Amino acid sequence: MIRQIPVLRVCISCRKTYDRKNLLKITKDYTQGIMLQKGMGRSAYICKSKKCYSDSKIKKKLQKALKTSLEPEFVEIFEKEITSYNNYPH
Numbered sequence: 001m002i003r004q005i006p007v008l009r010v011c012i013s014c015r016k017t018y019d020r021k022n023l024l025k026i027t028k029d030y031t032q033g034i035m036l037q038k039g040m041g042r043s044a045y046i047c048k049s050k051k052c053y054s055d056s057k058i059k060k061k062l063q064k065a066l067k068t069s070l071e072p073e074f075v076e077i078f079e080k081e082i083t084s085y086n087n088y089p090h
């Protein structure tokens with residue numbers, strides 16, 4: 001039997017390591033700009049603890065991690081995404 005080795009990534013907010021599939025992935029795609037959970041390019045990860053995704057500095061941290069400025073269109077998508085986590089009972 002083959003054991004699946006989890007791919008570990010660091011949350012840009014709390015700096016803890018998590019299995020990649022439990023993280024929110026933000027990628028600066030080479031051709032399509034910043035994307036959520038998809039795309040190819042420089043990526044940053046945020047864990048799904050409220051402390052991290054609702055951090056008031058999270059967008060600044062994201063911009064630093066991705067070395068880019070966030071487009072308003074992306075911020076809107078991002079905020080919709082984290083609102084859905086707020087509604088998610090943990």
Ligand SMILES: [Zn+2]
Pocket residue numbers: 011012013014015016046047048049052
């Ligand atoms: Zn975190």
